[in-house]
Structure formats: C-alpha cells, structure tokens
Amino acid sequence: MSSGLAKGIVYVLLWYLSVWCGFFFVCCPLVFIAIFHLKAFRSLMSIAYSMWEMYPVALMNVMFGTEIILSGDPIDAGDQALFIMNHKTRLDWNFLWGCMFHASRPSSHRLKMVLKSPIRHAPGPGWVMQIAGFLYIERNWNADQDAMTEQLDYFRDIQHPLQLLIFPEGTDLSESNIEKSNKFADSHELPHYSRVLHPKTTGFTFLAKRLAENGQMDAIYDITVAYLGNSFQSEMDAVHGRFPYQAHFHIKKYSASSLPASDTEAMKLWLNKVWSEKEARLHQFYNEGRFEGSSVTSESKPQPLSNALCMALIFWTILQVFLVYGLLTSSFIRWLVLISSTIMIVLSFTSRGVQHLEVQWYHYFNSRNNA
Template sequence: MTKQSFALTITVMTHIWGPALVRISGDESVAGQILATPGGGVEFKFPERMVMIANHQIYTDWLYLWWVGYANRPGMHGHIYIILKESLKYIPFIGTGMMFYGFIYMSRKMATDQPRLAYRLNKLKQKKIDPSGRAYFDPMWLLLFPEGTNLSRNGRKKSSQWAEKNGLKDPDHVMLPRSTGIFFCLNELKDTVDYVYDCTVAYEGIPRGKYGEEIFGLASTYFQGRPPKSVNLYWRRFRLADIPLNDQKEFDIWLRDQWYKKDALMEEYLKKGRFPALTGGKTEYVETEVKTRHPWEILQIFTVVGTAGLLWHNVRKFLSTIAAKVGVMKISLVFAAMKSLDETLSVIQLLLNPIAGNDAVSPTQVGPSFSVGKPSYGILIGSRVHHQSKRGERRAISRCASKSGGAARLWSLAAPFRVDIDKTTGIRTLCVK
C-alpha cells in the first residue's frame, strides 16, 4: 500500500470510527493559507517543503497532522516524514505501515539517533535534475515533536524536575522541549527548506490538570466510540533565516520561548474553549472534520489492496504449478538450540535439498544470530499451522532468511507437509508436497 493510500485509510478510519470537529485558526504569519471550501472542507496552502513542529498531547496527534497534508494543495500526504519514538512502531497495523514509509524512529539517545537521523535527512535533501536540466528537491514535510513524548503524569513530572534543576520557568500545560534533535534537523535542512510551521494542538474533553493519554487512547478513539469532541489546531510560521541556528544556546532559548507561547495559548483555550481567531482570514475559524475530499477516493484504497491480492494469487498459482512438476521437495531439519528472550529453545536451521550441492557451506552460529554461506541454506524463524484438511495434510507458513555474498533475502514457505523422523539419527525430514 502506498503512503498516499495509507493516509487515505487512516482518514477513512477516523471519519467512520473517530469522528470529531476540527477547528483551525492561526496568526498573521499564515494569513491566506487556511481556507474554507464549499461543502464544509478546508484547504491548506502550505509549501511543498517545510519542517513542522507541534506539542504532543496524545498518541494520535500525528494522525491529524498527517491529514493536514492530505487537505493541503498540493496534497502532501504522500510526502510526509514523521520523527517518532521507537515504541510506536509496535502499534498493530499503524506502526507496521509507518515502518515502510521512511518514518524516523528515535530512541531519544542522540549518540544512537544521530547517525540514523543524518542518513535519512541526507536522502531528504538530495538535489534532483529533471530532463530539461533544471535542479529541484522532492516535496517533503518533516514532522517532529520536540517534547519527545506525549504529555503524561510521568513526563510532566520529569519536565518540572528539569526546569527546577536548571532554573527555568516550568510551563503548566506543555513539557519543556528538547532542542538537540530539532537543532540538528534544521541545520541539516536549512539550505533546502525556508519555513518552520508550528502547530499548537488541543482536544476538547481534557479537563484542566488531566492528561489526554488517560482519556483519548487509540482504543477509545477508534474502537470504543469515544473520540475527542473537537480537535483544535493553531498555526504559526517562522522563516528559517530568522531562527538562530548558529548557536545551540541561543536556539535553546528561542525554542523554549515558542513553548512558553504555546503554554499561553493552551491557557486561553482552557478558559475560552478555543484558540484565538484566524488573523487576516475571511472567517475567524475554519471548522471541518477529518474526511476525504470526494467519496470516490475510498476506492483508491481498495484498488491498491485488490491489485496486491491479485498479484499474490498469481504468484502462488505459478509457484504451485512449478512445485507440482518438480515433485516432492525434501527439507532436512537440523535442530539447533538458541536461547531466546523468553528462555525457550526454538531456532531451526533449514537445508534445502536437492538445491544444496556438495560444496555448500553449513550455517554457523554467532551469538543470537546465524550467518549462511549459500543461498540454499536458511533459518526457520517462526512457523504455525495454517490449515488442517480432512486428509490430514497440514499447511505451514514459515519465515526463512538467508545470506549469500552479503545480501540478505527473505522468503515465505507455504505448502502441505509431513515430518519423517529417522529413529537412528534423530534427524527430522520435512517433506513438502
């Protein structure tokens, strides 16, 4: 599924299972860039390359900001890159999807994160040349949350302790931002990006002194019918040329000042139930909801999924035909013990016959991993019974990996099988039909 299709999927999921009013405003720096459209929609006129920063209230902040990319003209939902804490990649479906779209996961240890970050940013700032010889950069929205995590009791406590330790003012409604990561990003991208867009996010239904993560989780929003009553977004824009990027200490002060202003905006929201009105716009607020622009766009999701399904069906049919001609393939299983995290022993090495020749090199174990000398070898990482027919045939789905010449390969094995055991040697032979 493409990044655009995944964003559409998230938009449709939110519209159906987590509907909420979205109220949008901003200061004079974004005047004329947030427009109400006929039919109750919104159109953003943000640039094709920018860095976006925001306070982090709940786990789903980034979903609403990704939708802003969809509502932008030109659409940017296929060109957004989000810097997230590493634990989020384990969220079912959503986390898996993000791993394939160039999102950047951070451990919040700069010594570990900086090489990873530098690698990704280098790709995002590469200059391209079109057929006419004109230089250009690919569209890109880079979204990051300088607080490092969503607002919580524990996070709020740590932020307060940090403020006291360093003699800083402690904000009431946000956490003090971490400047190292964003300072690095802006310096890496400053020659290819002109603006930083800042969004202050607030949700209706979070009482003063309470924490959004305790009220609006993924489960409550999408599966229990308890989304926020409204999502409130307040936008500001800064020129990179006006941000002190030559001195880390000056940048720290600048970023903290922006977070103190956010804190004041949050206080106004809690008192009045909304942010300040849109400055210089035709309306004070643009009110809409997370939805697709046209109903037929939902078909794009099923088109991609359907095409992938048809391709997989044809590939399996082709492989089944080949297997039928070749006959029964025997796979010798040599059991090798490896201590896993849960103290179980479960790794199995696979030797494919007759593919393996006499000169094939046996796998060698190094710590918790295996290296493989020939592509005819592999490791059975995991398997489960997928089907049990009336004739007693079983179908296994196994993930196998091998290395040859430094290049790793990953493939799947799905076929009826039986296991024969040699009583003398104890060697198991897996016969795949």
C-alpha cells in the first residue's frame, strides 16, 4: 500500500467518524432544544457545524500540507448573503470550509448549501446537513421553489441570519459536462468555456429575488476556486490521498444595493457576466499560478495551524476515541447509535427531511399559540 493511499484512507475514516460523532453527541441532543425554542436550536446548530468544519481543514493541513490561499475581499461574518462558486470537483465543499474559516471576519459563519436531494439520505453527513438546515432540491422546479420558499421564510420568521451557497453550474467540471455545456452554448449563441460551465440561472435568480424581498441579503459573494498540485475530481481521489498542496480562493463582494435583484432578466445577465469574468480569471490563474492580488506563490512556506484549528483537531479526535470506546464497552452508547440511526433512516425516507419537519413544527407551534 502506497503512503498516499494509506494517508487517504486514514483521512477519510477520521473525517467520516468525526461526522458520526457530531451527529450522535451534538446534533441529537440539540434536536431536543428545537421542541421548546427553535431560534436557540438554530443558532446553536450553526455554531456546532462551523466548529466541526475546522476539523477537515486541520486534517488536510497536517496530513497533506494543503494550504488555503485567499485573495480579493474578506467575508463579513455578520452579512446575510448569497454565495456563488464554480464547481471544479466533487470535493470543492471540503476545501470551501477552509476558505470560510480563513476569510471570515471574525472567523465564524453560518453557511448553508443548496444540495441535491439524494445527498440527504447519506448516513451521517446527509443526516447532519438535514439537521443543520441545508436546502435540498429534487430537480423538480415547482416542488423545489415551494420548498425553498418555505425554508427561507422560516429563517426570516425566526430571525436566523442566513448565509447560503449555491453552485450555479449544477455539477462538477468533468470532460463530459464541459461538452454538454458547450452544446448548450452553441444552441444559445454563447462562447465555449473550458474552465467553468455555463451557469443555470433559474435557481440563482429565484434565490436572489426571494432573499432580497425577505431582507435576507446584504451582499452576494462570488467565490472562484482553483487548485495547484495533484489532479483530483472525485471522492475516490481523496481515498487515494490525491490532495492539492494549495487551494486558492478569490472572493469578490457585491453589495445587494448595487444589484438588480428584483429584475429577473437583469440578474440572469449579471450572473452570465460574472461567469465570463470567472472563466478569464481562471485562465490567468493557471498561467501564473495565483490569482491577481495574491502574494502567495508555489514556493511559499507551509501554512501553520491556528490555535482554533489545533483545538478542533484535538477535540474531534478525542470525541472519536470516546465513540469507539463507547461502542465497545457501553450498551447505552450502542443503543444511542442504533435508535438515532433508525429514526433518521425512517425520517429520511418517509418525509422531506428533518429540515422540513422543523418548519412544520414551527407552523404548528405558532398556530397553537395563536389559537
């Protein structure tokens, strides 16, 4: 077994086990708070999730030396915002957490993502993201529009500050997807792209408009991601330890007041212009090895771990030891794992997910109090 494969297997196991620890020891207890106080539950879940996100960032740094390199604008942690990003690989989200940690001022955020619905069934990660309030879509626009409206309005009603990420391309940058994107470009008289895919505008314009109407959008953050080092595309590349040595993120902030969010057609044109600029920015990056405004090059020294990342690494590793020890020695822990997992499997396949049940509970609770 090669050292890269061995490291990759250890990384994936630690990553996955940390998710299970978060589900059993953090998410499940916090769910009981939702019965009595939804706003407090939602705030605590955001804090807990952002604390976990530091763990894979620290793991990548320690095991593979992966650095997070930033350029452009900082992220105001207090902003309610819509985030848009190109989707180069199936693992972009794993590196995005590092971007959010290092770029946010202060280093905290409440980022949720718009994801494909089948992901919510994934044992562990899918369950945690349900409880964290991520938005899941079915690729049925009428149903998706209603579900997103319901969830966004709920966050507004409980006054939960929202940061939401959408990948407008809808899928990753593979050769087959580039071909499909270019066929779409030919049919709409658009240029061919090789570094990005042409964005899908319907979901983006709906979210921008709804968030603006709800007073939930102070800004739009456009993030461009690019990697230096190992070529990777999917989860199996992570298993084989094929990680980049640098993940570069260029961030550009657009104030909501400068955007035509109420004009659907104008927002479609705006998004297409942003993606055209992103294509050019990425060509420049792969010619120069860095984004404009970044002083970091491939010869830079390794990035040291911050105190917060060290603490996350220690905390989540200890929690994994506790879980494994508990499974081996404690009937209580075994019953907790069995019952919690069974409940989530049933809820995932008999409902639209915990995030939907949370909204339903809010409406029931409100109607009962107003009766």
